[in-house]
Amino acid sequence: MIQYLLAVLLLLVPLLGECMPAQKPTNYSIEAGEFVNLPAKDNKVNKMGFMETLSILKKVFLEKSTRAPQAKLPEIKPDMNEFLKPSDFVKFIWFGHSTLLLNLDGRILLIDPVFGKSASPFDFLVTRFQPPVLKLEELPNIDAILISHDHYDHLDKTTVKYFAEKNVEFIVPLGVGDHLLEWGVKPIRIVELNWGESISQVGIKFTATPARHFSGRGLFDRNKTLWASWVIQGKHDKLFYSGDSGYGDHFKEIGKRYGPFDIAFMENGQYNERWPDVHMQPEESLQAMVDVDAKALVPVHWGMFDLSLHHWSEPIKRTYQIAKAWDIPIFTPKFGEVVDTGKPTYVNTPWWEPIPTATTTQAQDQKLGMKLVPELAK
Numbered sequence: 001m002i003q004y005l006l007a008v009l010l011l012l013v014p015l016l017g018e019c020m021p022a023q024k025p026t027n028y029s030i031e032a033g034e035f036v037n038l039p040a041k042d043n044k045v046n047k048m049g050f051m052e053t054l055s056i057l058k059k060v061f062l063e064k065s066t067r068a069p070q071a072k073l074p075e076i077k078p079d080m081n082e083f084l085k086p087s088d089f090v091k092f093i094w095f096g097h098s099t100l101l102l103n104l105d106g107r108i109l110l111i112d113p114v115f116g117k118s119a120s121p122f123d124f125l126v127t128r129f130q131p132p133v134l135k136l137e138e139l140p141n142i143d144a145i146l147i148s149h150d151h152y153d154h155l156d157k158t159t160v161k162y163f164a165e166k167n168v169e170f171i172v173p174l175g176v177g178d179h180l181l182e183w184g185v186k187p188i189r190i191v192e193l194n195w196g197e198s199i200s201q202v203g204i205k206f207t208a209t210p211a212r213h214f215s216g217r218g219l220f221d222r223n224k225t226l227w228a229s230w231v232i233q234g235k236h237d238k239l240f241y242s243g244d245s246g247y248g249d250h251f252k253e254i255g256k257r258y259g260p261f262d263i264a265f266m267e268n269g270q271y272n273e274r275w276p277d278v279h280m281q282p283e284e285s286l287q288a289m290v291d292v293d294a295k296a297l298v299p300v301h302w303g304m305f306d307l308s309l310h311h312w313s314e315p316i317k318r319t320y321q322i323a324k325a326w327d328i329p330i331f332t333p334k335f336g337e338v339v340d341t342g343k344p345t346y347v348n349t350p351w352w353e354p355i356p357t358a359t360t361t362q363a364q365d366q367k368l369g370m371k372l373v374p375e376l377a378k
């Protein structure tokens with residue numbers, strides 16, 4: 001019981017932080033000694049009382065969840081030969097939640113890789129729905145690892161330690177490098193960026209861009225490191241990854257400054273009406289994708305960890321419906337499925353439904369090699 005109480009306390013502090021809107025002109029407050037979000041036109045932060053916060057956390061983390069899948073979700077052991085074959089178009093594999101493996105211009109990138117047992121400080125809390133479709137040892141050689149922020153479901157100690165001795169570049173928001181150093185990554189392998197800063201590494205240009213979120217892994221480090229979204233620019237393809245973010249004006253700004261994008265990897269899960277400033281509802285994810293001016297959407301931050309009060313499949317069901325209504329191209333691969341964006345068909349099977357219906361469309365779009373308005377499942 002003590003360990004459960006300790007766990008609740010540890011997890012309580014960062015979320016309580018969401019009760020306090022941060023309104024500063026820059027993303028660092030010297031007085032507060034912490035990173036802050038950009039001022040929002042419409043401050044949506046809902047103030048939760050201590051007891052309400054405690055009650056929600058109890059439901060999320062301690063009560064037996066009926067929100068998680070009742071059976072193993074479908075997965076595909078990836079064909080790595082196919083994945084590694086050179087292509088002008090980005091290929092990617094989704095591992096569930098926000099973990100992505102990219103082949104961009106022949107460079108192999110990992111985004112927010114979480115291969116450990118849980119997305120919390122404790123093995124028994126926030127456990128995975130199922131083991132990752134590949135073990136760390138089964139991954140190909142990785143050129144660079146991109147991290148959005150230091151929360152447990154994005155920055156995993158087990159995974160980082162595995163790569164600490166390898167020739168992998170880590171590209172992270174300001175302050176996150178301290179965690180990496182502590183876990184054995186050499187300083188020369190770490191690049192920390194502030195919002196608006198770019199670096200070309202392994203032939204790819206990475207730019208840190210704003211997000212509306214927060215950070216922290218324990219009781220005393222709330223907002224001590226920065227959170228970010230990322231622009232990833234290859235020779236042909238330009239990608240956007242939202243990291244974790246509430247909806248805000250920053251998406252339009254990013255679209256104006258860095259768009260258009262070939263693909264937006266956009267968070268669409270683990271939302272709640274009580275924390276609109278840190279995660280998006282599916283409608284907002286779609287709007288954010290339109291705002292950044294992306295041609296296609298890959299919904300992430302769902303499907304592997306239960307971090308809110310909604311059913312595990314609600315984010316993708318809602319996102320899929322809206323994408324259909326708005327005629328927005330959407331990729332919905334299974335765990336491990338290789339998505340080759342240069343192929344004339346693309347993956348948007350609603351595999352989360354009891355009887356999935358395969359839907360693929362013929363190529364019409366020159367750039368992505370896909371039709372921009374998919375005929376989604378009826």
Ligand SMILES: [Zn+2]
Binds near residue numbers: 214244
């Ligand atoms: Zn987060």
